[in-house]
Amino acid sequence: MPDFDMLVLGSGPGGQKAAIAAAKLGRRAAVIDRPDMVGGVSLHTGTIPSKTLREAVLYLTGLTQRDLYGQSYRLKEDITVADLTARTQHVVGRETDVIRSQLSRNNVQLFSGTGRFVDPHTVALREAGGQERRISAEHVVIATGTRPARPDSVEFDGRTILDSDNVLTIERVPRSMVIVGAGVIGMEYASMFAALGSKVTVVEKRAGMLDMCDVEVIESLKYHLRDLAVTFRFGETVAAVERHPRGTLTVLASGKKIPADAVMYSAGRQGLTDELDLEKAGLAADPRGRIEVDEHYRTAVPHIYAVGDVIGFPALAATSMEQGRAAAYHACGEPVARMHHLQPIGIYTIPEISFVGRTEDQLTEDSVPFEVGIARYRELARGQIIGDAHGMLKLLVSPVDRTLLGVHCFGSGATELIHIGQSVMGCGGTVDYLVDAVFNYPTLAESYKVAALDATNRLRQLDRIGD
């Protein structure tokens, strides 16, 4: 008899939910992770610290209050790294306790150390002191996540040449910073450092950024970031990064050189599979360290599952949790529906972005007709009260059956508000539901009604002329 019914490698969002789901089904479950990493990348270097840091930046800089109290408004003049990290450490500490307690009250055994395969059903646990012990399980879930990808040609020192993990332990807020890669991580940190007053240059090899988002929203984001002195270098590749006594020089393939106090790489991530001895389990990873799975998150070896960032796109804490639960249910023979196709995206730039469904460009490319309804925060009472004049909500509505095809939100509360649109879309609701519904007043949620009225006014015009 194996030691456990389910053994999970990694305690990030995917691993946690897999272990708890198995335990709730009465299975004997265990999780392995390093003692200082309980909660995963998500809790220690990813989602939670970055979002807490963002909250501290917004609070201390007073950035979002300046429309109300004047452009010079700041809660604190010289914001130090200690001011910023105090809040992060507190939240990470509390969340770690919550996760440990959830695992323990569900009787999930937590082993400290790292795991690697010995054979398809056995994992060797290496503890901090170097001792090894073997643990066997009927099912294994690989949820080992990723680390920042570091090009070999760049000499990272963790102080001036950084990856997105190091950025959480910098000694001072740099006066100037180069960010390599305008993906989600790059743009979230570019927003934070720009808000803190650093002179940020973003270098991105593609022609633009965040191309999964609405074009108008990205135009607005660029406008806001340029206003905070961010320079964009699109279509440019970093050829080398040099460290000098008085700062760094980022050399672009085009020959340009950008001086800055610090450089942060956010140019993708690498799956953490190199130390798993996957071949002993009969598995292999691709060159980016990712493991292939089927629709049930099963690897090529049917009793071994893989979930979270280690399987690649969409690589979000949000989706990793669902993958973990689904994998555990499948392994335990519990019926489980496939993840709903409507998955929201939340990007915590300043201002924040969120959307669900398709963009105008995607609909046009697919020859799907749509009408647009827009609500601008500056025309909402709540928008005036909170001093957000730039926010907006956009509904894309089908003129054929009046259902919502996409919802795009930019500004305060976007990542929360999007879930109203997601629910309406998920339940097959039409724009008329939003027109007829009563919303609390004054709220940002009222933007749904305003945008729905805008869309239906246009649809009516279409009908009138058509008739």
Ligand SMILES: Cc1cc2nc3c(=O)[nH]c(=O)nc-3n(C[C@H](O)[C@H](O)[C@H](O)COP(=O)(O)OP(=O)(O)OC[C@H]3O[C@@H](n4cnc5c(N)ncnc54)[C@H](O)[C@@H]3O)c2cc1C
């Ligand atoms: C800066 C940043 C910001 C982000 N912001 C967001 C956000 O706002 N929203 C969002 O949804 N997502 C966000 N993400 C993505 C999110 O953090 C990841 O999608 C999520 O952490 C992936 O979860 P996971 O289950 O794959 O495990 P991870 O969180 O990646 O954790 C994996 C764990 O496995 C452990 N491990 C590795 N190898 C072994 C081994 N051999 N033995 C035992 N344990 C091992 C590691 O120590 C680690 O604790 C962000 C990521 C970053 C980097």
Ligand SMILES: NC(=O)c1ccc[n+]([C@@H]2O[C@H](COP(=O)([O-])OP(=O)(O)OC[C@H]3O[C@@H](n4cnc5c(N)ncnc54)[C@H](O)[C@@H]3O)[C@@H](O)[C@H]2O)c1
């Ligand atoms: N709010 C959120 O949900 C959130 C926040 C942060 C991270 N994440 C997740 O983390 C993952 C990793 O994010 P990421 O931003 O590191 O990776 P990414 O792959 O999304 O973006 C990296 C960018 O760097 C560019 N790049 C690569 N090499 C370059 C070079 N030498 N010079 C210039 N540009 C270069 C690429 O073209 C790409 O646009 C993503 O999958 C994302 O989903 C999610």
